[in-house]
Amino acid sequence: MHISELPDVRSARNPVGPCIEDDHEQLDNQEFLARVRNAAAVLRAHGIGAGDVVAIVLPNRLEFVVIMFAAWRLGAAVTPVNPGLTDAEARHQIEDSAAKAVITDDRARGVGTLDVTTVTAARPAAGGSAPDAVATAPDALALVIYTSGTTGRPKGVMLDHVNVAAMCRMIIDGIGLDETDHSLLILPLFHVNGIVVSVLSPLLAGGRATVSGRFRASTFFTVVERARPTYFSAVPAIYALLVALPDEVRPDTSSLRRVICGAAPMPAELIARFEKRFGVPVVEGYGLSEGTCASTLNPPGGRRKPGTVGLALPGQTVAVMDGEGNLLDDGAVGEVVVRGPNVMRGYLGLPDETARTVVDGWLHTGDVGRFDADGYLVLVDRIKDMIIRGGENIYPKEIENVLHTHPAVLEAAVVGAPDPVLGEVPVAHVVPLPGREITADELVEHCRGSLARIKVPVAVSVTDSLPRNPVGKIDKRRLRS
Structure with a gap:
């Protein structure tokens, strides 16, 4: 199954089964498919077809997911744009990605000055007959994810459908997701972690997803108690905010089987504080956008070692390399490198930067690390830090x-x-x-x-x-x- 066919497959298997919801509405599988087909008709009416790029400038809401699948249905790719960017920052991404259309809400700001089609995200919209899914090649471009720009101008990470499908399968197998899982998305949808870990993977596993709006520590566990998710993925800063809640906050977390931490190393002390207070195991992983999200994971069903970021996910090779390109033995400190079907196609329009980052199939992460005696990866730091x-x-x-x-x-x-x-x-x-x-x-x-x-x-x-x-x-x- 091509990932673009997921709405059709879910609807055929269980039309009235729960699929996705947000702060305002919920859709079952057949409703989700209908919305995707409708959105695809709107996009096609605005000239979107195979090989095009659609920019989505929306906060966390289920329309984002609908539009993403609608674009894929037409053979187009998606570049998610942080709605909090300035006009100049958003302009750079939209122009750099050569987006043919921008999907936004009433906060479009300077988008209208660009030479693109601007479409306002709305639920029902007349776009003509709903198109059937285009036969899209596995290696067709799926996502253009822009880096956060900590080392310069943000770069577009090109991820094809092979990358995305491989990553989802690794997440499903690594975390142990199945049809009973229900993710709570709290990370932004303009980041690959939010898309892959909290939306695509549970939906592909037969489960469901709840898209939460802006994260607020003070109301977060109210959402957990209402939605009853089996997991969520977050960054260390969110766990720190939750641990810092007043002592009288004692939520019902019994629905959570595990929670996931990524994007930055989580101190072992913070993991211990969260687990002791809320009674939920923290599964820490490691990865980057250039590797379609994750490369290592502390196994939920095996030994978890706080202070490490776990073992290499099945299907990937993770190693440590010296400055001359030699692989190092366990215990030696060097640059973390990754190889596998999850490694990006490259940086959009930056062949020299791509060649420096992916060498002989190895993705050079810019992180310094070592493997302990059990093969768990320990991150030492960023090279640039x-x-x-x-x-x-x-x-x-x-x-x-x-x-x-x-x-x-x-x-x-x-x-x-x-x-x-x-x-x-x-x-x-x-x-x-x-x-x-x-x-x-x-x-x-x-x-x-x-x-x-x-x-x-x-x-x-x-x-x-x-x-x-x-x-x-x-x-x-x-x-x-």
Whole structure:
């Protein structure tokens, strides 16, 4: 089955079975198919066909999923646009992807000034007769996902249907999804994790999905108690916010079989705090958009090792490589590289950048890591985040891990600050647990007990919050500035 045929297959198997819902409505399988066919008719009436790109500028709502399948039904690809972008940022993505149409709501802003067709997302719309699904090649372009731009202008990651189908199968097998699973989507749909882990995978497994709107820690468990999902996928920042809820918040989490963490390493202390408080196992994984989402996972049915990001997903090869391209043995530290059917087709319009990132089939992640004795991947840090102090390499994550062991610390981020003599020195930014007081001197002394002198932060800033990018990762570029 081609993934574009999923609405038809689900409707044929169980027409009135639950499929997808959001904060406003819910659709069964036959209703979902009808909406997809209707949206495909609207897109076709606006000239969309095979090989085109459709930009979707929408918040989290089920129309996004409907339009995505409608575009695939016509053989077109989709580029999801963060609705929070500025006009200039959105313009870059729409123009760079050569989108032929933009699907948006009443917040279109400057989109109308572009040479594209703008279609307002609405439920019923007259678009002529509903078209049958186009026979789409497996290697046809499915998604163009734009990076968060932490190292420069956002780049378009080209993912074809082979990438997406392979990734979904790996997620289904790795997490153990089946027809009884119900995902709660809280991550943004402009990110591949939200699309693959929380929508496509449960639907392909025969389960269902609930698309939640803007995440709010104070109301999140009310949504969980109402929707009764079996899992959700989130980033460490969300788990930190949930752990920081007042002690009297004691929700019913009995429907959750497991929760998933990705996008950034989750401190072992935070995992322990969440599991102890809410009684739900945290399954941590690792991956990136260029690998269609995930490459490793702590096995839900096996040994989970907090502090690691787990084992390679079946169908992928994950290794560690030195600067000369040699694969390293377990225990050795080097760049994490990935190979498999999930590796992107390349960066849109950037052949040189693609050639530097995918070499001999290996996706170079830019992350430093090592494998422990059991084959679990331990992330050391990002190569670009490494601090060079007087010629010595310092990995901020090592310092952050020590800071997280302090009982009053909720979050920590360490960056390099310029120094006229040493080049760079480590500086820490720390968020305390609610109701806990902590001083910079106390944190520096805590670090001295576990770190070599050169790794101890020269300064610590205790703050209420840390800056984040649109996906929820700590924005270290802003901290450096």
